[in-house]
Amino acid sequence: MEGITLMHIRRMMIAAAATSSLLLSACGGGAAADPELATPSADAEGALTVWLMDGSQPETVVEAVNAQFKEKYPNVDVTVELQQWAGVQDKLTTSMNSSSAPDVVEIGNSLTAKFADAGLLSDLSDVSDDLGADRWLPGLAPSGELDGERYGVPYYGGVxxxxxxxxxxxxxxxxxxxxxxxxxxxxxxxxxxxxxxxxxxxxxxxxxxxxxxxxxxxxxxxxxxxxxxxxxxxxxxxxxxxxxxxxxxxxxxxxxxxxxxxxxxxxxxxxxxxxxxxxxxxxxxxxxxxxxxxxxxxxxxxxxxxxxxxxxxxxxxxFGGSDLAVPEKSDSRGLAVEWVKILTSTDIQTQLAKEGGVIPNTEAAFTGHEGNDFLLAADEAAKVSAFTPVSPxxxxxxxxxxxxxxxxxxxxxxxxxxxxxxxxxxxxxxxxxx
Amino acid sequence: MSTQVMMPATTGSPAPPQARGTIPAPPRGGRGKGSRTLPYLLLLPAAVLLAVVLGYPIVRLVGLSLNRAKLRDLVKGTESWNNFANYTAILSDATFWAVLGRTIVFAAACVVATMVLGMMLALLLAKLGRVVRLILSISLLMAWSTPQVTATQVWQWLFDTRYGLVNWALVRAGLTGFDNHSWLAAPASLLTVAGAAVVWGALPFVALTLYAGRTQIDESLYEAAGMDGATPWQAFRSITVPMLAPIITMLAALSTIWDFRVFTQVYLLQQAGGITSETNLISIHAYRTSFSGNDFGSGAAISVVMVLVLAGFSIFYVRRMLKEVQS
The missing domain is CATH 3.40.190.10 (Periplasmic binding protein-like II)
Structure with missing residues (x-):
């Protein structure tokens, strides 16, 4: 209940900001409570380090995402590092707690709550609509949420x-x-x-x-x-x-x-x-x-x-799978959100479904499985799903x-x-x- | 490495006094200050290295064990003194005592098995011809150099329920009850398989070290014993065991330390079968508490208790060893 009231207040503030030019200029136009998560301008510079899991996606998907990202942010260099599942939990814990934390990480979705509770992940609630929260599969969405706040963005799933x-x-x-x-x-x-x-x-x-x-x-x-x-x-x-x-x-x-x-x-x-x-x-x-x-x-x-x-x-x-998250200690969180946005967009998800054979984060991308009876059966199973208790x-x-x-x-x-x-x-x- | 250090003390009776005589006595008095500080200066690099590599982790471990140190505390820097809460929590936890008891029994069984089998192999090596001995030595070295993870996988497959060689052989031998028998299902059985893998991995070092010690015993002692009508068993008890006593004690001490800390073999077998909560050893318990349970304070407290138990054993062994070397 508290969360809803807070959200109402936030919305009201946004409305107030929109009507008041004074406030508007004071806020720099950003509605987000966390200004670092706001969309950076196209001439943003810097470097982005992304940690994805080995085997989660074919290289072609990463290339397609990077190409789209480069178009938007030509002055940002993206490095995608593939991690092995074995021992990754300890590695994530250490690296996300360091000053050189990666900017985007992929996390097994039963662990998102744990990392969020530890304070390692950015609260993405303000940008979740922008990330396409309304189209995510209902079975995948809860894993990235803790106490009503959004920390993980559903990447893909498996059943x-x-x-x-x-x-x-x-x-x-x-x-x-x-x-x-x-x-x-x-x-x-x-x-x-x-x-x-x-x-x-x-x-x-x-x-x-x-x-x-x-x-x-x-x-x-x-x-x-x-x-x-x-x-x-x-x-x-x-x-x-x-x-x-x-x-x-x-x-x-x-x-x-x-x-x-x-x-x-x-x-x-x-x-x-x-x-x-x-x-x-x-x-x-x-x-x-x-x-x-x-x-x-x-x-x-x-x-x-x-x-x-x-x-x-x-x-x-x-419904197991992976979430994408932005470490709290990342120094380019705005850009990180943009990168995640592309990877979780419907066209990239369709490509991922087709070339990677996973269950995408939105039903619209199930078209990538056309002609593959095995994956269509998996999609069918995924439509009715449940999850383990979301607790740190x-x-x-x-x-x-x-x-x-x-x-x-x-x-x-x-x-x-x-x-x-x-x-x-x-x-x-x-x-x-x- | 320890073998080299111990050898002089075990080369039979003449060695110790001579060895002691060859060490130059430290210069005493009458010299300048510079030469008195020089030995300490020379020790300094090693001391610094040890302090950094061993000292810091121990200090940090003890510090963690006395603080509330959940993952969130580490991230936010909010570790705080919690009045020995970690220790009172683990010591009042029945699981901890069950795990500790299980670990002591497991380690004791492994140490005894390692020492007995190691001694038998050492004696065998001493009796074998050159070629066979060489082959056996090489086999032992190869077993020794096999990584624990790889070795455990092999053992797991040997005892696999469906495809295991052991079940296949037993069924072939007419024991059809072992068809699809699960060796990991019963906790004692899982720990026995793990123990076999542990002993297998520890045997080469123990056997080769004991064999090296055995070669230093003067054969004339055995000849004399034989003339006096001693049976081989009597000769073993009255000559081999006393002569090798310092080595045996040292190996037993090392084995105790190694076997008390066993992690890999049991952890991997738990993934393959069995009931995890009834086969945890203390190292696994500490690891799970820290890294899966996010409670680094309690995990550290378990580790400190582990260190204390091992320190107790070590003091016992070291005192014993000193006595043996002196006699």
Whole structure:
């Protein structure tokens, strides 16, 4: 509520400024509370350092952005440095806290809140409309926000989809399921036709630590990890809905998965190619990777979004991805915002969708996926999405492996669904409330 | 490096008095001031280097541990004294004690395994012919030079649930219960695999050092023992162990320090399988608290406790070693 009032006041001030020439000249025409974020004039000079992650975008996209930027600001030199994901969190923490901080950074979107809370990121609330906030995918937008202020600009996203073996589906005479109940029936049919777990065939392959894959089951039933109640986070893993989702997944895993109950998902796309898996969840890029790596297998690969409880709505997918942010200690924040503006514009996003194969930050750019069934299925999944609790403390929940530990205990049978969720729930609430 | 330092003390009985005699006695009295300060001046560069490289981080670590130092405090420069809150928080945290206990058991098991296997390898090296010994030595050196991350990946794949060589071999041997057996699922099992990787990595240094010590023992001692009717086991206990005692103590001390700080092997295996919260060691706990938990104060406090525990062990070992060298 407070945020809205503040925004009203700000708007009123802008209106006042516009009508009063005296104020107008005093403010230098800028409406932004932070003058450093105002659009620099075309003759601005300087250098801009941009940190993007290696593998996030093809080089052509960076070149296209730089070309547009050069046209606007011919006297500014842009250096784009590609960072590796491994260890980047520590590197970002240190560099953004130094006097030579980069001007634009790409951040994994579950970490934006942490960096924003630490005071490392510029508050971009004043320029977010200008950056196109109204066209961002609703699933990607919340990650960059903390306490009503905007710190991260959605760059791109990715979801988990279900890969299935088309040949096996044909043999079993089943169609792509449209509800979770149907998915279970399909698995049962596959087991009947192709063989059960004991024979080494896995109708639905699901390794125990795969929490990105498990979340949609919780969300589909209406459950969640935690919800904010005033200033307090309340864990909701122990809710009836969350437990229903996990029980459903446990039944699937118990009956149909040959995956290690304490394994991770990194080999899913390889196991799938062994031709004794019916369905497996994996990242949106995995089907393309399978086809690229195994031409003989290409015709068998099909993709669908994980269905929901009802046929009219798919299960909410975990919408991971990256945000772009401007470090508070950058010395050219105005130019940085301009660069971000170009990278997140619809035409560049369309190019990114097409050439990079990621889910762009706006539905308008989905056109870049035309002709690619795998990516269109991913777009479909992304339309119904959800996100982990947006809290600066969320990183601790991940670091402490609370969710994977819970899942491993459930699937390996060392704890019941009730006990494991109760334990994880306490931990999550404890961590999020600091 | 430490091997070189220790060698003179272990070259059998004649060495120590001679070695002591060859060190020139420091000049005493009667000289000018310049020569008295000269040794200190010569020590100065090394002292400065140590102060910067070792001293500063320790001072900073202790400072952090006594302050409220969340990430935000580091960014905004608002670190502030918090009345030992970091220490009271970690010491009253059941997780910390579980992690500390787990680490001590893990380190002890690794040290014992390393020392026993290292000694066996050293004795084997002493008995082998030249060619085989050379091959074994080279293999040991290669194992030693393998980076921890690479080695851990190899161990992880050996014990992989689906594709692991170990499961495959066990199933082939008729133990079909190991089909798709997860070696990382049970915490003790994960730590055993990690411990195997740790011991494997530490063995070369321990074995080669012990072997070097063994070659310095006069063979006539064993001949005499044999004539008196001593069994090999008796000879080992009465000759090899006492003669190598200072080296054994030093290696045990080093192994304790290394194994107490193990990070990589367990951390990587946690990504591959198992239950993370039940397999954390103290170094991983400190790291997660600091860098993922953004609480550098508490992370530093855990590290300080770690240093204190290790210092306790080190004092024990150093005193023991001094006694052994003197006797």
């Amino acid at each position: 988990r989809v279900v890969m299935y073996n088309k040949d096996h589906f044909k043999e079993a005479g089943v169609e792509v399921p449209t509800t979770l109940d149907e998915l279970e029936q399909v698995a049962a049919k596959l087991a009947e036709t192709k063989g059960d777990k004991a024979s080494g065939y896995s109708p639905f392959y699901f390794p125990g630590k795969f929490w990105y894959g498990a979340l949609p089951f919780i969300w589909a039933e209406g459950g969640d990890i935690a919800v904010k109640d005033g200033d307090e986070w309340k864990g909701s893993l122990d809710s009836t809905e969350s437990r229903a989702g996990l029980t459903r997944l446990k039944n699937l895993v118990d009956t149909y998965s040959t995956a290690p109950t304490d394994g991770n998902e990194v080999t899913n796309w390889e196991v799938f190619q062994e031709d004794n898996v019916g369905m497996v969840m994996d990242s949106w890029w995995a089907p393309g990777a399978v086809v690229g790596a195994n031409e003989a297998f290409a015709d068998k690969v099909g993709v669908f979004p994980l269905p929901g409880v009802q046929a009219d709505k798919t299960a909410p997918a975990f 403390m969320w990183g601790n929940v991940e670091a402490d492996s609370v969710l994977p530990d819970m899942l491993v205990k459930i699937f390996s049978g060392s704890s019941s669904v009730d006990d494991a969720t109760a334990e994880a729930n306490t931990k999550v609430a404890e961590i999020l409330n600091g």
